[in-house]
Amino acid sequence: MYSRSMEILVGAFMLLGIAALAFLAIQVSGLSLNPSNRDTYQISATFTNVAGLTTRAKVSIAGVTVGQVTAIHLDPMSVRAVVDMSIQKQVDYLTTDSIAAIKTAGVLGDQYVSISVGGAPEMLQNGDVITDTQSALVLEDLVGKIITTLGTNN
Amino acid sequence: MLDHVQRFGHQGLSVLTGFGRAGIVLWQSMWGAPDWRAGPGLLIRQLYFIGVYSLVIIVVSGVLIGMVLALQGYTVLVRFGAESALGQFVSLTLLRELGPVVAALLFVGRAGSAVTAEIGLMKATDQLAAMEMIGVDPLKRVVRPRLWAGIISMPILAQIFNMVAILGAVVVGVNWLGVDAGSFWANMQNTVEFREDVLNGSIKAFSFGVVVTWIAIFQGYDAIPTSEGISAATTRTVVHSSLAVLAMDFLLTAVMFGVD
Amino acid sequence: MTSSWIDIKDLNFSHGPRVILNGIDVSIPKGKITAIMGPSGCGKTTLLRLISSQLKPSQGTIHVAGVDISSLNREQLLIQRRRMGMLFQTGALFTDLSVFENVAFPLRVHTDLPERMIRDLVLMKLHAVGLRGARDLMPAELSGGMTRRAALARAIILDPDLIMYDEPFTGQDPIFVGLLRHLIRRINQTMACTCIIVSHDINETLSISDYMVVLADGKVIGHGEPETVINSDNPHVRQFLQGLPDGPVPFHYPAPDYFQDLELEDA
Ligand SMILES: Nc1ncnc2c1ncn2[C@@H]1O[C@H](COP(=O)(O)OP(=O)(O)OP(=O)(O)O)[C@@H](O)[C@H]1O
Ligand SMILES: [Mg+2]
Numbered sequence: 001m002y003s004r005s006m007e008i009l010v011g012a013f014m015l016l017g018i019a020a021l022a023f024l025a026i027q028v029s030g031l032s033l034n035p036s037n038r039d040t041y042q043i044s045a046t047f048t049n050v051a052g053l054t055t056r057a058k059v060s061i062a063g064v065t066v067g068q069v070t071a072i073h074l075d076p077m078s079v080r081a082v083v084d085m086s087i088q089k090q091v092d093y094l095t096t097d098s099i100a101a102i103k104t105a106g107v108l109g110d111q112y113v114s115i116s117v118g119g120a121p122e123m124l125q126n127g128d129v130i131t132d133t134q135s136a137l138v139l140e141d142l143v144g145k146i147i148t149t150l151g152t153n154n
Numbered sequence: 155m156l157d158h159v160q161r162f163g164h165q166g167l168s169v170l171t172g173f174g175r176a177g178i179v180l181w182q183s184m185w186g187a188p189d190w191r192a193g194p195g196l197l198i199r200q201l202y203f204i205g206v207y208s209l210v211i212i213v214v215s216g217v218l219i220g221m222v223l224a225l226q227g228y229t230v231l232v233r234f235g236a237e238s239a240l241g242q243f244v245s246l247t248l249l250r251e252l253g254p255v256v257a258a259l260l261f262v263g264r265a266g267s268a269v270t271a272e273i274g275l276m277k278a279t280d281q282l283a284a285m286e287m288i289g290v291d292p293l294k295r296v297v298r299p300r301l302w303a304g305i306i307s308m309p310i311l312a313q314i315f316n317m318v319a320i321l322g323a324v325v326v327g328v329n330w331l332g333v334d335a336g337s338f339w340a341n342m343q344n345t346v347e348f349r350e351d352v353l354n355g356s357i358k359a360f361s362f363g364v365v366v367t368w369i370a371i372f373q374g375y376d377a378i379p380t381s382e383g384i385s386a387a388t389t390r391t392v393v394h395s396s397l398a399v400l401a402m403d404f405l406l407t408a409v410m411f412g413v414d
Numbered sequence: 415m416t417s418s419w420i421d422i423k424d425l426n427f428s429h430g431p432r433v434i435l436n437g438i439d440v441s442i443p444k445g446k447i448t449a450i451m452g453p454s455g456c457g458k459t460t461l462l463r464l465i466s467s468q469l470k471p472s473q474g475t476i477h478v479a480g481v482d483i484s485s486l487n488r489e490q491l492l493i494q495r496r497r498m499g500m501l502f503q504t505g506a507l508f509t510d511l512s513v514f515e516n517v518a519f520p521l522r523v524h525t526d527l528p529e530r531m532i533r534d535l536v537l538m539k540l541h542a543v544g545l546r547g548a549r550d551l552m553p554a555e556l557s558g559g560m561t562r563r564a565a566l567a568r569a570i571i572l573d574p575d576l577i578m579y580d581e582p583f584t585g586q587d588p589i590f591v592g593l594l595r596h597l598i599r600r601i602n603q604t605m606a607c608t609c610i611i612v613s614h615d616i617n618e619t620l621s622i623s624d625y626m627v628v629l630a631d632g633k634v635i636g637h638g639e640p641e642t643v644i645n646s647d648n649p650h651v652r653q654f655l656q657g658l659p660d661g662p663v664p665f666h667y668p669a670p671d672y673f674q675d676l677e678l679e680d681a
Pocket of ligand 2: 459580
């Protein structure tokens with residue numbers, strides 16, 4: 001009813017499917033098979049403005065992704081935005097005086113959190129908060145400022 | 155006026171009974187004890203005719219669509235100096251939408267219509283009745299292997315489509331248009347999420363596979379057993395499946411990637 | 415009379431609004447060859463499909479071997495059908511299987527016989543219908559008559575209790591008609607099975623059948639031993655058996671008046 005070559009071709013077809021999925025997982029989505037990357041610890045940072053930042057945005061140090069934003073919410077006391085981030089376990093050299101900044105990839109790209117490591121002896125632990133931050137650059141505000149500056153100059 | 159209402163009600167009823175019959179065919183053919191004596195041969199045979207036979211059109215169309223996407227994406231992105239985002243643009247478009255949808259539409263034309271015509275013709279030539287007379291349920295013996303082969307093949311074909319399309323985009327974007335390979339891949343890997351994009355795309359492809367194959371087997375099994383009946387059923391398979399794929403794509407997109 | 419194998423009581427069947435069978439009451443004797451005759455389109459094939467429960471009666475009951483077959487569910491019906499063989503008017507061979515595999519199909523799905531035994535059984539049946547040499551051909555490579563013969567081999571491979579032949583003689587050469595008559599007799603005698611033959615060919619049928627049912631207009635117009643039926647003075651039966659074009663049995667499908675239809679009325 002069916003031949004051996006049919007069996008072989010169907011087997012090859014299934015393998016090709018698995019290979020395609022592996023290609024998409026590893027080469028395209030950059031999924032790491034290294035399980036240590038999945039061990040993370042949580043820190044947060046407070047900003048006066050997070051305009052445009054979304055959950056799952058990247059957290060990077062010197063352009064290398066080390067974690068992602070897990071939640072964004074408002075602190076009712078200080079009326080500042082609190083950004084929760086999960087950072088890979090092996091990145092254990094974030095000093096307590098690290099600075100978090102919200103930046104944009106390219107002119108129109110996605111927003112991400114960039115952390116610059118300082119020189120303090122203490123390291124950030126799970127649950128710590130970074131307070132030294134630079135908020136998102138809001139384009140409208142910038143344009144507004146330029147216009148008023150130009151206006152007063154005249 | 156009353157006439158219209160009556161006709162409308164009539165049509166509504168016939169649509170309902172159609173869905174009912176289709177549901178019964180799906181239920182009876184999908185479940186139940188596997189036919190051990192027949193072995194895996196029946197399924198392998200159908201995987202061959204439904205999956206392997208669709209491979210050529212999937213690969214060729216995939217490469218071409220990937221190349222076109224790269225070309226179009228490049229001409230737009232280069233104006234903003236953002237051509238390094240080409241990888242991200244191509245892969246997100248493919249993984250989330252174009253891959254599953256185009257692969258499903260190709261699958262409808264290549265395999266769905268063939269399944270309908272084959273089952274319809276078996277009905278018209280009394281082969282299904284003869285099988286019942288031998289004491290074998292055609293839903294189990296004829297329809298079930300085709301149903302499962304379709305459900306298994308569709309996600310595989312969609313992933314292969316995505317892979318070759320991205321490779322096609324690499325050829326055009328990196329090798330011909332000179333986008334930097336490093337930033338092409340890095341940008342792609344930074345934005346594409348495995349769960350969000352690859353898995354959701356696979357879920358889409360799987361859902362399309364179920365619905366398309368379901369429509370194809372039902373139209374064949376329910377066809378009026380004449381030449382015109384079968385040709386009408388084949389047409390219905392293509393039309394209904396294509397519309398179902400596009401409508402489901404919208405719904406699934408809204409659920410998966412919708413504003414939260 | 416011997417005990418009956420099939421009992422049909424007050425059977426009605428309609429295709430949508432069209433009534434095909436209208437109040438059939440008949441018993442088919444066990445272990446005999448019964449011929450069902452009647453004009454084309456009178457519902458003979460439909461009756462066979464009702465007996466094998468491929469169609470459900472609109473009204474009435476059919477008992478086969480004491481079992482009311484319309485009360486069976488799908489599984490039970492499939493089991494019941496293993497004891498029936500049916501030769502379809504079109505043959506209905508599986509087009510994706512060779513002649514050999516077609517005939518072997520019922521054995522493969524219902525028995526665990528070793529391959530050698532299957533081979534021997536299949537070749538025996540193929541030999542009986544004269545197609546042993548055609549075993550490797552595909553159905554598309556057969557003539558209409560050969561198709562029917564291969565289908566016959568498949569219908570009898572499981573040695574069923576009830577065999578239904580839908581027009582076995584049509585499209586066969588005279589030599590094979592003779593052989594087939596012989597074969598049907600022999601199958602009936604050696605396997606002690608009940609046979610139903612649908613046919614238009616009066617002489618062939620009369621020569622082998624033990625019992626006869628004549629249908630017309632959705633009703634049974636005569637049944638009994640062939641001699642009794644032939645000699646009956648029922649005008650319907652006489653007309654059909656003598657092949658007269660006009661009489662109580664209409665040759666035409668129900669239609670409006672001929673001249674009126676051609677719009678010749680005023681001419
Ligand atoms: N699916 C159907 N829908 C409507 N009418 C049908 C259908 N199938 C058969 N018929 C009608 O039922 C009647 C009986 O058909 P059937 O096939 O039983 O005839 P038959 O006695 O076997 O004729 P023949 O000797 O020509 O084979 C025919 O008049 C036909 O028009
Ligand atoms: Mg007939």
